[in-house]
Amino acid sequence: MAAIRSLPLSQGPKPIPTFGLGTFRAEGNDCHESCLAALPRPMADNLCRREIENEDQVGTSIEAFLAEQTEVTRDDLFIVTKLHWDSHGGDKAVAKVEESLKKLKLAYVDLFLMHSPKGNKVVETYKGLLEAKARGLIRALGVSNFGKEQLIELLATGVEVPAVNQIELHVWNQQRDLTYFCQQKNIVVMAFCPLARGDKFGKTRLTAIAERLGTSEATLCNYWVLKSGFVTIPKSVKPSRITGNLEVLEIRLSANDVAELDTLEEAFECSLAVAAQRIPWSEVA
Ligand SMILES: NC(=O)c1ccc[n+]([C@@H]2O[C@H](COP(=O)([O-])OP(=O)(O)OC[C@H]3O[C@@H](n4cnc5c(N)ncnc54)[C@H](OP(=O)(O)O)[C@@H]3O)[C@@H](O)[C@H]2O)c1
DSSP: OOOOOEEOOSSSSSOEESBOBBOTTOOHHHHHHHHHHHTTSSTTOEEEEOOGGGHHHHHHHHHHHHHHOSSOOGGGEEEEEEEOGGGOOHHHHHHHHHHHHHHHTOSOBSEEEEOOGGGSOHHHHHHHHHHHHHTTSBSOEEEESOOHHHHHHHHHTTOOOOSEEEEEOBTTBOOHHHHHHHHHTTOEEEEESTTGGGTTTTTSHHHHHHHHHTSOHHHHHHHHHHHTTOEEOOBOSOHHHHHHHGGGGGOOOOHHHHHHHHTTOOOOOOOSGGGGGGSOHHHHO
C-alpha cells in the first residue's frame, strides 16, 4: 500500500500525516479495536485522533499497542487531542492539558487543538495553551471550528499562528474561502466529518460517480480532501472500513473527475460544531 503523505507544520518537530483515525463516539471495545487497526499503518504515518470523552480508552489502546510490539515507538505516532470549549480560561489551560496527558498515558501530544471559539476567553485560553507548549506538553497548537474572521482577529493579537484549523469539510461543504485563507497563513486544514458522517451516501450524484469509477463514495470523499491538500480523519469503529478507507491511497482520478467532485458543493453542514465559526469575535474573545 502506498505510504500516507505528511504535511509540514509551522510548529513542532513532526510533519502531520494526512490520513488519521477519527475516534469520536468510539467507545469501549469498539474504540480499542479501531485504534489497534489504525496504529500499525506505515510508520510515522499514524494519526490517532481522540475525542474528549474517550481519551482514557484511546490511551489504554495506545499503551497496549506499544507494549505488544517493538517496531513502532511513541515517537512514530502522531497523537492529537483537544480542549473542550466549556473548559476555556488561561489559568486552567496547563492543568487541562496535564489531565489529558494523564488519561492518554503520554508525556506529550503532537498536536493540541482548542475545540471551538464558542466558549469565549479565546485569546486568554490560547495563550494558556502556548504556555503548555512552552513546557513541552504540546508539540504544536491548533484550533478547531474557527472561521476566517475569528482567525484574522486571533492573529491580530500577535500570538503564534495556529498550526492547524480543524473544520467540517467534505465534498458537500468545501469552505473554499476559509481553506484558502488558512493555506495563505500556513495553517494546515484538517477535515472533520470528511465523509459527512455517511449521511448522504446513496443519495447524491456522488453515488453515480463512484459507480462509474468503480470505487466507493467514502474513498472519493477522502480523495477529494487529500487532493485538495488537507488532512482527512474519517472515523470508523469497523477495522474492515478503516482498512478499506485507506484504499484512497491507491487510486488516481483524472483532472475531470476531480473537477466533478468540486461541483458537489452545496453548503451542507452535518455537525452542530460548525456554527461556532460564525460567532462574532466580540462574543468569543
Ligand atoms: N472538531 C470538531 O468539532 C469535530 C466535530 C465532529 C467530528 N470531529 C472529528 O472528526 C472525526 C470524523 O468525523 P465524524 O466521525 O463525525 O464523521 P465521518 O468520519 O465523516 O463519518 C463517520 C461515519 O461514517 C461511517 N463510515 C466510516 N467509514 C465508512 C465507509 N467506508 N463507508 C460507509 N460508512 C463509513 C462510520 O460508521 P462506522 O463507525 O460504523 O464504520 C460513521 O458512522 C471524528 O471522529 C472526530 O474525531 C471533530
